[in-house]
Amino acid sequence: MIRLENIHKRFGHLHVLRGISAMVSQGEVVCVIGPSGSGKSTLLRCINLLERPSAGRIFIGEREITDHAVNVNEVRREIGMVFQHFHLFPHRKVIDNIAMAPIHVRRMSKEKAYAKAMALLERVGLTSKANAYPDQLSGGQQQRVAIARALAMEPKVMLFDEPTSALDPEMIQEVLDVMKNLATEGMTMIVVTHEMGFAREVGDRVIFMDDGVIVEEGSPEEIFSNPKNERTKSFLSKIL
Amino acid sequence: MNHMMRICSILLRVVAVLSLVLFLSLLPGSSMSNAAGAGSARLSVTSTPEGAEVWINGENTGFITPHTFDGMRPGTYKVEVRMRDYRPEARSISLDPGDDRSISFYPAIRSHIFILGIIPALLTGALMTLLLTVIAVGDGIIIGTLVGIGRVVHNRISRAICGAYVDFFRGTPLLVQIFMIHFGLPPILGRLLNRPEPVPLDPFFSAILALSINSGAYVAEIVRAGIQSIDRGQMEAARSLGMTYGQAMRLVILPQAMKRIIPPLGNEFIAMLKDSSLVSIIGMEELVRKGQIIVTRSYRPEDTWFTVGVVFLFMTLPFTRLVAYLERRLRTGDQA
Numbered sequence: 001m002i003r004l005e006n007i008h009k010r011f012g013h014l015h016v017l018r019g020i021s022a023m024v025s026q027g028e029v030v031c032v033i034g035p036s037g038s039g040k041s042t043l044l045r046c047i048n049l050l051e052r053p054s055a056g057r058i059f060i061g062e063r064e065i066t067d068h069a070v071n072v073n074e075v076r077r078e079i080g081m082v083f084q085h086f087h088l089f090p091h092r093k094v095i096d097n098i099a100m101a102p103i104h105v106r107r108m109s110k111e112k113a114y115a116k117a118m119a120l121l122e123r124v125g126l127t128s129k130a131n132a133y134p135d136q137l138s139g140g141q142q143q144r145v146a147i148a149r150a151l152a153m154e155p156k157v158m159l160f161d162e163p164t165s166a167l168d169p170e171m172i173q174e175v176l177d178v179m180k181n182l183a184t185e186g187m188t189m190i191v192v193t194h195e196m197g198f199a200r201e202v203g204d205r206v207i208f209m210d211d212g213v214i215v216e217e218g219s220p221e222e223i224f225s226n227p228k229n230e231r232t233k234s235f236l237s238k239i240l
Numbered sequence: 241m242n243h244m245m246r247i248c249s250i251l252l253r254v255v256a257v258l259s260l261v262l263f264l265s266l267l268p269g270s271s272m273s274n275a276a277g278a279g280s281a282r283l284s285v286t287s288t289p290e291g292a293e294v295w296i297n298g299e300n301t302g303f304i305t306p307h308t309f310d311g312m313r314p315g316t317y318k319v320e321v322r323m324r325d326y327r328p329e330a331r332s333i334s335l336d337p338g339d340d341r342s343i344s345f346y347p348a349i350r351s352h353i354f355i356l357g358i359i360p361a362l363l364t365g366a367l368m369t370l371l372l373t374v375i376a377v378g379d380g381i382i383i384g385t386l387v388g389i390g391r392v393v394h395n396r397i398s399r400a401i402c403g404a405y406v407d408f409f410r411g412t413p414l415l416v417q418i419f420m421i422h423f424g425l426p427p428i429l430g431r432l433l434n435r436p437e438p439v440p441l442d443p444f445f446s447a448i449l450a451l452s453i454n455s456g457a458y459v460a461e462i463v464r465a466g467i468q469s470i471d472r473g474q475m476e477a478a479r480s481l482g483m484t485y486g487q488a489m490r491l492v493i494l495p496q497a498m499k500r501i502i503p504p505l506g507n508e509f510i511a512m513l514k515d516s517s518l519v520s521i522i523g524m525e526e527l528v529r530k531g532q533i534i535v536t537r538s539y540r541p542e543d544t545w546f547t548v549g550v551v552f553l554f555m556t557l558p559f560t561r562l563v564a565y566l567e568r569r570l571r572t573g574d575q576a
Contacts, residue, residue, distance in 0.1 A: 050476055077482035087477035091495050100491060101481035146477075153481055 001026045001188055002047065002157060007056035009042055009212075016042045017053070018212035024157075029189045031199035031220075034209035035235060040192040043209070044159050047190065048079040060157070077105060080150030084162040086142045088134035088149070095121070095130040098149045106153065113152075120148035124178050140171025144178050151182075158182065160191040176202075196240060200224055208232045281335035284308035285319060287345040292321035295330075305345070314339070321345045325353045351543050358534050358544060365530030366551050372516045372526060376451030377459075377509050383452065384459025389489065391464045402460065409457035415518050417454055422446035422522045447519035455512055462504045466497035499570050506563035510556050517552075527551060 002024040009017035016039045024030050032040045045051040047058060049065060049072045058066045065075045089097050098117035102108040108116070121127045124144035126137075134142055143163055150158060160179065164172040176198050183189055183202050193199060199206050199220055206223040208216045208231075216229045224240075227233045285294050287305040294303045297318050303309075305321060314337045320330035326347040333343055349357070390402035409417065425446075426438035433439060470493050478488035520529035531548040535541045 048480055050480060073479075073482050073484050076480055079480070081477075081480040083473060083477060085473055087471070087473040089474065089477070089492050089496075091499075101483060104487055104491060105482040149481070 001028075001061060002190075003059040004043075004047075005057040005059070007043070007046060007053045007058065009039070009046060009051060010054045016212055017046070020056070020209075020212075020214055022207065022214060022217070024188060024190060027186045027188055028204045029183045029187075029191065029202055030205045030207060031203035032190065032192045032207045032209060033194070033196070033199060033235075034215075038209045039212040040209050041161050044081075044161050044190060044192050047157075047159060048076050048081055050081075073105070077153055078156045080153060080155035080158040082143070082146050082150055082158065082160045082163050084165050086134075086139070086146045086166075088142055088146055090134050093131050093133060094126070094137070094145050097134065097145060098152045101149070102152050116152060117148070120151055121145075123151075123181075124148045125174075138171060139167045140174045143167065143171075143175045147175075147178055147182070157188045157190065160189065160193065162192050162194065164193070164195055194239070196224065196236075208235065210235070279314075279337050280311040281314055281337060281339035281341065282308065282310050283312050283317075283319075283333070283335060283339075284342040285321070285345070286342065287321045287323070287347060289323075289347075292323035292326070292345065292347060295320040295322060319343055321347055323347055325350055348540075354538070354540055354543050355547050358538075358547065361530050361534060362527060362547060362551050365525060365527035366555060368524065369513065369516055369526040370555065372447055372451060372519065372524070373509065373513045375448055376455045376516065377505075377512050379448070379452035380455025380459045380508070380512070381505070383456025384461075384463050387456060387460035388463025388467065391460065392467050393485070406457045406460050409454050410461070414450070414454050414515055415521070418446065418450040418518055418522060421450045443519070443522045443524050446522055447516075447524045451512065451516055451519065454515075455508065458508050458511075459505065462501055462508060463497070465504075466501040467493055469500055470496050503563050503567045503570065506559055506566065510559050510563070513556055513559070514552065 002022075004020055004022045007017050007020040008015070020039075020043055022030075032043065034040050042051060046053045053066060056066070057064055060075065060078065063070070065072075088094075089100070092100065095114060095117050098120055099110070099113040102113040102116065103110060118127065118130065121130055124147060126141060126144055126148070129137060129141060129145070134145065137145065147158075147163075163179070164175050167175065172195070176195060179189070179191070179198070180202050191198070191203070201220075203220050205217060206220050207214055208223060208227075208229070210231050216223065216227060216232045223232065224236065227236055285303075285305055285307055290305050292305045294301045294305060294307055296309075298320075301307075301309075312335050314335050316332055316334045318330055318332050320328055322328045326349055329345045329347045331343060331345075333341065335341060387402045387405055390398045391406070393399065422441055422443065426440050429435075429439040429441075430437055467489075474492050474496065475488055478492040479485070483491065516526060517528040520526060520532065523529065525533075527548060531544050534544045538544065
């Protein structure tokens with residue numbers, strides 16, 4: 001479903017991604033782990049072209065999205081993204097946050113968009129907050145709204161960029177539960193995370209990145225119980 | 241002996257006549273002294289405007305200017321004219337016997353009466369100032385929004401052009417910009433239109449043009465700062481949902497930036513209200529020009545300029561308060 005071919009990303013003289021190649025199949029949940037500064041987030045941002053790779057090709061399905069002739073807005077409609085810091089639109093109500101993109105990007109009727117938004121709020125357990133403003137919500141609630149907002153575009157893939165890193169510990173689980181449900185329903189997901197419990201339980205595959213390259217990848221069982229690479233071992237020993 | 245008697249008789253008569261003359265001359269206002277003239281003086285008192293009470297040595301004479309006092313005894317007098325709504329004016333004058341003098345007064349109208357008198361003219365000027373400011377800042381908001389956005393988009397040419405515009409009009413004096421347009425454009429227009437003569441510009445047109453493009457540069461900076469103060473994540477979140485740059489700007493960035501733009505925009509309005517006074521120099525009859533005209537006619541710079549200042553203050557004060565209020569309200573309502 002997603003194919004990365006030898007992706008490089010440079011910021012000036014900083015070489016952040018040094019040749020990443022990977023595949024993600026339909027319905028697969030891939031967790032990307034690794035120390036900070038290893039390029040995990042940059043890789044994720046390259047997949048929906050928030051950053052343009054300096055070299056390499058990215059395919060979604062059969063289409064090469066790194067082709068300059070491709071309309072990036074069209075590509076991004078198919079890829080939902082959830083940010084570490086939620087980035088809800090503070091000037092609009094929760095329900096408007098979710099309905100905005102379907103109305104303006106998908107040209108969905110307002111009634112349909114709002115009905116869909118309510119359904120999504122029910123899915124993340126926040127129907128009571130439909131008319132609240134984002135700053136009236138807790139961090140966990142905001143992140144669940146952000147997930148609903150991304151889902152409203154009916155993406156084929158969901159990207160999560162450390163979705164629980166900015167949350168207070170007691171709010172992490174409610175967000176992970178929503179993500180777990182999504183995985184069970186068959187959503188293709190790429191999750192950059194430090195939640196090893198989630199990676200082990202929900203992930204179909206784990207990728208360990210360090211210094212801009214994929215050091216090791218495999219099933220959660222292989223990576224967590226029997227890591228082969230020294231760097232993977234040392235990283236896991238520090239955080240587990 | 242008979243001869244002696246005659247001389248005595250003549251002498252007596254002369255003394256008698258002389259003493260009579262002397263006696264009569266001492267009686268004030270007598271027609272006799274007038275005719276004699278030699279020992280008394282004449283004083284005429286005039287004033288502009290006429291109709292002032294004439295006071296001499298602190299006493300009301302009961303006469304109104306213009307008036308001529310005959311048969312004044314020689315001496316020094318303090319002459320004063322008093323008139324309702326005018327400041328009293330006094331001068332000393334020394335009269336010698338036989339003088340025929342006149343003294344003229346130009347009493348000054350009292351300040352509060354003068355100020356009340358110039359207020360209608362100043363208010364007309366204030367209205368023009370307000371009109372110039374509203375149009376200039378209105379145009380400035382349109383120009384500034386376009387230029388401000390032109391400075392944050394990715395297009396390098398747009399950024400360079402908009403940056404140069406802002407730098408030029410913020411980096412040169414408004415007065416010079418007014419001169420460039422009002423005096424600099426006419427010969428250029430003449431050449432462009434192949435006319436032998438420069439094409440003169442209407443001062444109102446020049447004033448609006450200069451103030452608008454100047455205001456546009458300042459508003460552009462306000463808009464740019466407002467947009468750039470919004471977290472980058474907002475743009476990324478909007479784009480990640482498939483919105484175009486324009487949609488993200490219109491639906492997400494600008495509504496949030498607006499809240500931060502409004503208070504400094506109020507400050508720009510206040511600044512323009514004051515700076516628009518510079519167009520007085522090309523003859524626009526706004527508040528300051530009205531003040532200049534009044535001063536030339538009345539020689540009353542002290543009352544005029546202080547009043548002009550107060551009129552400006554009355555115009556800016558409500559906006560200063562409004563800006564402070566908006567800043568307070570928008571700060572409390574600001575979401576993280």
